[in-house]
Amino acid sequence: MSLSSLDRLLQVMAKRPQWDEYRRYVEICEIWSTIVPKPAASHSQPLYVQRDMLWISTSSSVWAQQLSFQSYSLLKQLNHRLSASPLHKLRFSPAQWHNHPSQQHPSYVTTKQNLFAHTDGVSPIEKSITTTPEEAFQRWTTAIAHHLQHLQLCPQCHRPTPDIELERWSKCYLCITQHWSTKSLSTLE
Incomplete structure (x- = not known):
């Protein structure tokens, strides 16, 4: 043919x-x-x-x-x-806008840190085709691990943290939330 x-x-x-x-x-x-x-x-x-x-x-x-x-x-x-x-x-x-993900949220990860980067020589299209749920989960965990290895660590809890959070609060969102909640509780006493 x-x-x-x-x-x-x-x-x-x-x-x-x-x-x-x-x-x-x-x-x-x-x-x-x-x-x-x-x-x-x-x-x-x-x-x-x-x-x-x-x-x-x-x-x-x-x-x-x-x-x-x-x-x-x-x-x-x-x-x-x-x-x-x-x-x-x-x-x-704006509900289904998907061509410009960098405009969606300030915590968007840049292209070099993209979850769908070619880390294993497999194209994103091939990655989306799965035969079993186990393979999909394995691909997802690999992509997350690759994503996290490129992030800086929070100085307080040492979790991988997006640069924008470190620039804004000097710590991750979990630590700053905890800080704010303890601060608000101490003002109530």
Whole structure:
């Protein structure tokens, strides 16, 4: 079986009626970056179409609100360019934003410390395919151990601690929480 026949098979399958929503979604993704202002394009991503409503993920609630103010204009531009049936509404939400994990939380571990780094020569995709729960657990414990070995130790309890916590409190979040709780108890007495 050659690659050209596989490509032809995929083209034939994509023309089936069951793939209409997928083709519509792909068309929307291609149009999206051309109608959205450039700064907003890097902070938004179409997720899916459901009942003629386009769900768009944003990097933050601020971007969701900013784009929702422009939704009428964006919807009008999008429908003008769509070859399929028009959309009725755009929904913006930061809930499923996953392309920019570094923007999610200050404790995010940098790329060199990433849990899914190629430590054993196995790609992240291969790591996600497991045959047994035991293998999945073993891969997870190995990834956690690799992650922890790159972190500095808390000066008080000697647990691996993200740099941001050490910069902020000079100790891990567990030690600072314990410090605060003992401090608040001593003020009550």
